[in-house]
Amino acid sequence: MRVSRRNFIASGALMGAAMAGGRVGAAGIPDALRADSARMQPPLLPATASAYRPVVTLNGWTLPFRRNGAWNEFHLVAEPVARELAPGLVAHLWGYNGQSPGPTIECVAGDKLRVFVTNRLVEPTTVHWQGLAVPSGMAGLGGLAQPPIAPGETYAYEFETQQSGTFLYRPHADARAQAAMGLAGAIVVHPRDRTQCGADRDRAQPGASRDYVILVNAHALAPARGRPAMPTPLWTCNSRIFPGIDALVAATGERVRLRLANLGPSGVSLELHGHALTVAATGGGAVPESARWADSVIDLPAGAVRVAEFTAGSAGDWALHCALPGGFESADDAAARHGTAALIRSAVREARDLPAAAGFGPYGPIAMGPLFTFVKVRDALAADDYRDPGWFQATHAARARMVASAGATAPSRRAEPVAGRQLEVKVVKPGSRA
C-alpha cells in the first residue's frame, strides 16, 4: 500500500485516520505506508474531529496507524531513500517509509503506542524516543536497552504516552552518523483534554490555528570524481533547501505554532521577519508564562526541540531564515552567495549546466542560503487552506523604491528549471570513506 502522490492544492483530500483493513502479516505487523514524494501532505484528521487540531509537516506527512485493541499501531521502515532537496536535486539519504525525515507520528496523551520498526539499512539501527517518558527497556539505546535491530529484523516498541508535547524518534545505534544521514522524525502528542487546565504540560498552549512541524538537519554531500571537496555542511529544513521548502501560510490574526527541532551538528538561530517569536515549549514541556520572552530571532540548540509561536500580523510575504552569520566556506555560504544552482554546479561535474531552481522572488534573485522559506500571511484564508497563495502584491506606496541611480544595474540571469533533468548527489556518512 502506498500513499499516492496527492496534490495538496487540488484535492484538499485527507488521508484516512487509520489504515482500514491493511494486510496483516504472519507476525501481525501492519503494512508500512510510504510516501513517494516530498510534497506536503494534508493534515491527518483524528477519528473524532474534536480530539485535536492536527499538525502539518512542511514538505512531509503524518503516518496513519492501525487501531488494534487498546493500541495504536504504527510501522516505521528505516531504509535508504532518494529525497528531492529542491527541484532538480535529489540526495541519497537514509529515512523512514520512503522519505527523510520520516513521517510525523501524532497521538493524544494517554494513547498506547505500538511502533514496529523494520530495518532495511545495511547496518544495525534502533529507535530512541527523545523526550518521551518510556520504560528504560523501550528507550532504544542499542547495547544498553536492547540488542541493535539487525538488517532484515523488525522490533516492536510499546509504551503509553504520558506527556503531551513535541518529541523526536531517532536512531541510537551509530546515532550521530545515522542522524547525519537523515534518520529522524517527529512525534506530536496532543493534550487529552483541550479545555481542562489540569496537570497537562501543554496547558499553556491552548491552541494554534496552524501547527507546523519543521526538522532542521545538516548533511555532507559527496563531491564528484575529479572535483574539489564539497564545502559542507549543507543545512536543510525537513530535508529540503530553498527554493524547495514549502511556504508556511497563515491568515492575519491567526496563532501559528512552529514545532522546531535541530538534528544538525551545531546550534542555529532562526529569524522571522515582521513578527515576534515566543518559545512556548521545549522538548521537556511548556515554558512557564513568566519565563517567556518575545524576540525576532530564536536559538535552536543542537539536538533540541523548541516550540515557537507567533500571531500572524499584516498581510505580506515574510522571510523565515537561518540567522547565523556566513563567511565560512560552507555549502550554506556558497548557496547564499550564488544560489542553489551554482552551489550544485560547483560541486558536481555533471551539473555544469544543471538548471536547478535558483530561488527568485518577484523582484529578482534571493541570496539567503538554503535554510530559507516564506511565511505568507493573507487577510482572507480558509482554515484548512495551505495552498501557496503566490507572491504578495504590495501597493506602490508600501514598497521600497529607488529614488536615485548612479548607473546601470547588473542584469540578473534567471535559471529556469528544465523539465526532466535532475542531479543526484550522494550524502557522505560521517566516519565513512566516500
Ligand SMILES: [Cu+2]
Ligand atoms: Cu532576516
